[in-house]
Amino acid sequence: MLNVSNRVTRAANAVAAASARLSMTAESTKALWDGLSKKIAQISEREPLKPATERTPLLHFDASVVPSNGVEDEESTLRKCIKPSHSSECQALFRLAFQMLLFGIVDFAPNFLSGVLTGHLSASHSSEFMAARSLALIFNMVTSTTLIAAMSAAMDTLCAQAYGAGQLRELGLFFQTGLLVFSIGFPPVALASFYCVELLEMAGQRRELAQLVRSLVLLALPGVPFAAVNTLMCKILQGQSRVEPLVGVGLMASVVQATLLYVFMFQTPLGFTGSALAISTTLAVYAIVLATYLYRSGLYQREWPGWQFSEAVRLMPEFLRLGVSGMAMFVCEVWGFAAVGLSSGMLPHAAAVVSADSSYANLRWLGALWYAAISLAGSVRVGNALGANDPARAWHTTKLALGLSTACSLVASVAMLLLHGVLPFAFTSDERVVSITSKLLLVTSPLQVFAAISSVSQGIFRGCGLQALGAKVNFVCYILLAVPVGLLLAFPLEMGLLGLWLGLNVGFIASGLFSAKTNDMCSPRRGLLR
Template identity: 35%
Template sequence: MARSETAPLMAPSTPKDEFRHLLLLALPLIVSQVLEYLPNVVNGMLTGHLETTNASEARLLLSANGLSGLYFTVFIYSAAIGVGTALDGLCAQAYGKGAIDEIGVLLQTACITSSALVLPLLALCVFSSPVLLALGQPLDVALATQACTRLMALAIPFVFGYEILKRVLQGQNAVRPIVFAFLGANAVNGVVSYAFLYHTSMGYTGCALAFPCMYAAGGALLYPKVAQLQHLQASTWCWHSAWQRMPLFLLRSFSGWAMFVFELAGVSTSSFLAGGLPNATAAITATSIYMGFRMIFSMVYLGLGVAVSIRVGNALGAHQPQRAKTAAWQTLCMSVSWAILSGLAMVLVGGYYAELYTHDSAVLSLVKELLRATAPLQGTMAIWGVVQGVFRGSGTPHEGAALNLIGFFLLGLPLGYAMAFHGGFGVLGLWLGVYTGFGVCAAYGLYWLITVQWENLMAKVDDTLGV
């Protein structure tokens, strides 16, 4: 690994240095998050401009495109995120402690875990329409979406491979290769999507076939960088050591999966429930476009969350609890500052973004209403995104999982449903429920950051690694 990539970890622990090193780490991570989401935007726009016979068909195709991506993320990609969450904290802590041989064992444990998940996840992709129907989707939307998810199933092993390689690198502060890898993956996605959408008889399902091609390219571009790591070159398959770490790894993976899924499912259920509103296709399409714009800005929160996870994990592993605390609060300030800019962008340019997808007046009206109403609430996402990163880096993702369950499922979803279907708020009510969940979680996150004892977290890291 290049010295320049590890340099941010070795610097003196002063607030000024920590802020500079956070930026050096966060900026490539933010770019990589944007690049990972960009294919969804590109494919949605390409689908929206396919020739259709009427506005109803165009809405159906956009709905299928948006829901297939959402379904894959909630039910499939979330499993890879769970495995990645375990690697995030454990690799960062091991690297901070200098126990780099442990990283090779963790990689093997991740591969075993992922292999056991592939077949069940394939079944979920192939038979997605019953799940979608159970979630209240119209039959035509469910069947159109299933046509996409069956092709997207081919991506499952490549998604796991990409996520594992990415987490191993970023836990050691090697983040620039991730940016270059997904730049290449985006190019593959654009070419394949355009070719299959407009130059074959596949129609809107062409984007789904681009999905496995994209992740295969991303993993292939990351693999040489991981293979160059000297401590991994020296590693051999050690089943005994890998299985020894399995209980801890599975617990961290489950907590990471639950933390991700409870939040994402709470947010995504709003899209599924939109299918039960009057003028369902307009509501689903508006939600898909709104989520696309919102997620572009949310990539910064995600990137900052990954950065603080790495810094906190490295610092606790290196017995520097004060540096971990400094990293957490500095990242929080950066995230809230971005939330202010995000809210302004939602009001000022969000409507123009929506017009890139469609000129349907009913859809555009709903999108603009969502953007204006939720712009002031972006700070809740900013705070909670950073706190979840701290949970991952400190080895306490179960805290985030519990809060997401309470905030989104026990409070946000029931409130959103009541406002949407009984309060007359429509699709806006669903999203006000979502932001209620973010508000509850953010309030607890601030309390946790103020009261947590960083020395105790450091001691738990020592007990966990045992090296």
């Protein structure tokens, strides 16, 4: 009996101990679960949107949303938190990029048609006309297009982030600030246009060719103010991912411009210079139609705060900070292209070489439309995410945009490789021009991936407000590297136009590699904004 009693006592004690351990385990599990829940809440919790009184949509990066260095469990938790939004963000980016592609096509098509018509306007003067058109584009790129690019770069950042933060009235104020900036910058552009012959002669161009360029530049000058207004309106819509209206208006403008190109160039004495007048007229029509859409759609009533000159002036320092840095980004890259175009006029058989340069540049841009569209879409989506105080989504969008652009560039490379002997005939039947252009397409086709990464990186920089960093990258890659290498290959090593473009592709490679590696672009641990 005593043994049985002892066994019962020991069993009771064991049951009690097990119960105690079970109770402690339950309490520990509950405490662990509560701690884990709080940790997840801290990681996934967003700060509230800024109040309506906030005037500057640029934000500081929220480090609490991202993992800290070396903490693997927090990285895993972060990935779990943002994984459900990956699919929707990819769909949104792809949809917006496709819309941007359509917009880019309808915007590019008239200029492409202008080049084709110019090349076929006169068999005896085809190379001369194409060379003048190419130099006119380069001159405008360095003057009026640079000014508009500065406004565009500032609007890319400000509009996307203001919309993401819900500051809709800011959009109208940014429009007014852009008009003020343009009114200050346009007089020097007009003055340079009137003296373009002398400026081109200083750059080593023949006077006869420079005079042809002057006729195009002066006829295009009245369209520059309309182009500036169009850019401001387009950026307001793009910042809200409203691209369908731009595609519709652009399609209408393309039809108008194609009609005017044919009438002015082939049915009037204007001939070669009719293309510039057609472009100026189309820009005016585009501005009127787009302004009408903004008014009738209700966006004007929602986003226009009335004329507020003092507020627009107050925003100018921030606008100029982003705009000047964005202009520096654009200028450094464009001057690389301009150096190719201007230097090509100093090579033997200058007319044919410049004509080939124009043909190749147009064909290359046709392939680059894909990743240019992704660049614009990435800029908008990243800006919206940062304006909404969601840097994790901005980080993910950056990776998506870079990956998608790389895939598209591979398609463009294959197309250039397979069709290099056929595409040049779209512009001219001159055998020398076709031969040079075909060789350029063949040799540079494998390098498009670096141009794609570089292009998308520029868009991400603009969406993040990192124009200053982008300007530094472009200055090193294009001014300090691409231009000297291109001139070295073209003249001392006698590689001609191919050497100039290979030098420019060295800049693409350097910019692409830097942008793919830099922590400012790809790491969520560092601030994406100032």
